Structure formats: structure tokens, C-alpha cells
Amino acid sequence: MIDKREWPLWEIFIRGQHGASHRHVGSLHAPDAEMAILNARDVYTRRKEGVSIWAVPASAIAASSPSKKGPMYDPAEDKAYRHPTFFNIPKEVGPM
Numbered sequence: 001m002i003d004k005r006e007w008p009l010w011e012i013f014i015r016g017q018h019g020a021s022h023r024h025v026g027s028l029h030a031p032d033a034e035m036a037i038l039n040a041r042d043v044y045t046r047r048k049e050g051v052s053i054w055a056v057p058a059s060a061i062a063a064s065s066p067s068k069k070g071p072m073y074d075p076a077e078d079k080a081y082r083h084p085t086f087f088n089i090p091k092e093v094g095p096m
Contacts (some may be wrong), residue, residue: 010036014044015052022054030055031066 007029013022025044030036036055044050064072 004060007031008059010040011058011061012036012040012044013054013056014040014050015049015054016049022052025059033057 008031008035009027010030012025014025020049023060025040028036029045032038033055037053040053040055042051045053050089
């Protein structure tokens with residue numbers, strides 16, 4: 001049996017009933033993915049808020065460093081065409 005102190009950390013994402021995207025709701029330790037999902041159900045969806053749960057090993061997540069946000073995002077400033085200000089969006093489309 002795996003010692004609880006050695007259980008990997010899982011990042012939990014829940015898709016709510018009224019949204020199409022999963023959102024990060026927290027972290028928990030569990031011995032495997034199945035147990036992480038079951039524990040996440042008990043901890044994060046007690047009021048039936050979710051329709052889907054993702055459990056991702058924290059060790060599998062790669063992230064940029066907030067301290068290096070300048071070099072990471074500065075090149076995008078000269079690409080104004082990426083912003084929808086140059087396009088006419090019909091009212092029927094609604095907010096994007």
C-alpha cells in the first residue's frame with residue numbers, strides 16, 4: 001500500500017452545468033487518477049455543481065514563470081491584428 005505522504009498531487013478541474021469550459025477548483029493528493037476523481041467529486045461537487053471532472057497529475061503541468069511575463073508576452077504587442085477591433089461582428093453572434 002502507498003503511504004499517504006507519498007501520494008502524488010493532482011490538480012482538479014470541474015466543468016459546471018452552465019459552462020462549456022473546465023475550471024481549476026483546487027488540488028488534492030490521491031494514489032491514482034480514479035481515486036483523485038472520486039475524492040474530487042466528494043470535495044468539489046457536493047452540491048452537484050459539476051458535470052465533468054478532470055484530474056491531472058501536478059507533475060505533468062508545465063507553466064510559465066510570472067516573473068518572466070514581460071519577455072513571454074511582449075512579442076504579442078506588435079500583432080494588433082490578433083485583437084477583434086478590426087472586424088465587424090454581427091449582433092446575432094453575441095458576445096465572444
